[in-house]
Amino acid sequence: MKLLFKKLRENAVIPAYQTEFSAGMDLTACLDAPLTIAAGATEKVPTGLAAELDGEKNAVLLIYARSSLATKLGLAPANCVGVVDWDYRGELIVALHNHSDKPQTINAGERIAQLVVTPIFRPEVCEVTELSDTERGAGGFGSTGR
Structure with missing residues (x-):
């Protein structure tokens, strides 16, 4: 499988994995x-x-928060997880919500989310x-413990 990126602007940065075992x-x-x-x-x-x-229609791109931005600055995707469907070809845009009590500034080239x-x-x-019966049944919201 290949993940193809098209730069829509000259200063766009092609994503890369930061470590050998990074998921995003x-x-x-x-x-x-x-x-x-x-x-x-x-x-x-x-x-x-x-x-x-490229060629992989049984996969999706998911946009998640970067833990450092979320925990240090209170910035995280507004929709929690962004879903980029296989057939979408527009610009990847991250709606960042500021959960903190003060303004936060994002600069050009700053890492804002993970894909x-x-x-x-x-x-x-x-x-x-x-539906079939199970031991748990309809129990939810703490029914299996704290």
Whole structure:
């Protein structure tokens, strides 16, 4: 499988894995000027990239928070996890939400999120009147312990 990137802007940065066993590769902000995200606000941050999973239609690109931005600055994707469907060819944009109580500034070339390639399954959808029984049954929200 190949992950193809097209630069939509000259200063876009092609993602790369940072270590041998990294699950995700960092996406960087492609900005002409620093972008300040007000406390409690959300801003769409461009990456300047479009992507394609070459020949692989049973996978999806997922955009996750970078733990350092989320824990140190309170910046994380507004939709928690961004889903980039196989057939999308537009710019990868990260909607960053500022969960902190002070403005946070993103600079051009700053790593803002991580991109993970994940297999997907598309089962046949069937409506039924009953589901099989299990020991757990309908127990949820702490039913198996704290």
